[in-house]
Amino acid sequence: MQQDWEIRKRSDTCTVTQRPFQEGEFFFTALYREGDGFRREDVSEEARASLPDEPRPFSSWRSKFEAPPPPTPEPLAKQDAESILRRLIGENQEGTVNARYILALMLERKRLLKPMTSEAPDVLVYEHAQTGETFLIPNPHLNFDQIPDVQREVSALLGAPDGATGGIGGSA
Numbered sequence: 001m002q003q004d005w006e007i008r009k010r011s012d013t014c015t016v017t018q019r020p021f022q023e024g025e026f027f028f029t030a031l032y033r034e035g036d037g038f039r040r041e042d043v044s045e046e047a048r049a050s051l052p053d054e055p056r057p058f059s060s061w062r063s064k065f066e067a068p069p070p071p072t073p074e075p076l077a078k079q080d081a082e083s084i085l086r087r088l089i090g091e092n093q094e095g096t097v098n099a100r101y102i103l104a105l106m107l108e109r110k111r112l113l114k115p116m117t118s119e120a121p122d123v124l125v126y127e128h129a130q131t132g133e134t135f136l137i138p139n140p141h142l143n144f145d146q147i148p149d150v151q152r153e154v155s156a157l158l159g160a161p162d163g164a165t166g167g168i169g170g171s172a
Helices: 081-091 094-109 144-158
Strands: 026-034 037-044 059-064 113-116 123-128 134-138
Touching: 037 134, 059 123, 081 094, 081 144, 094 113, 094 123, 094 134, 094 144
Parallel strands: none
Antiparallel strands: 026 037, 026 059, 113 123, 123 134
């Protein structure tokens, strides 16, 4: 079953009150299943108390609001783990599920993606540490004997010599 694993950006304002979040303010994020996809709501601590108990979110977490830094232009488009993961998510091809999973684990290890709780064992939920975007990554439940092939695939995507990703902890 193929689904849309779209990246959802963190809001700068409370979904309920429409009040802009302040630097350093704590807020809550909830993901709700909606049709074939997900709906993200970012809610201030004050507004959270007024939310109904149902429907229960698919995943939720508490974060500290940090305004995103202004983007720095890159002289050349680099093919790093994050840009490749974004491209593969956008393409949403069944054959790249394993590579997306390994790339997400690499970015988690580098603390660029933060794992969030999820009630579904087949979907990993990550929040981008800098932008607050939500990444939904299908969990392919890889067997140990599948790892070398996926490592070679990811190495090729990164343009590294065969096996140079150093496993999940390789360079991103």
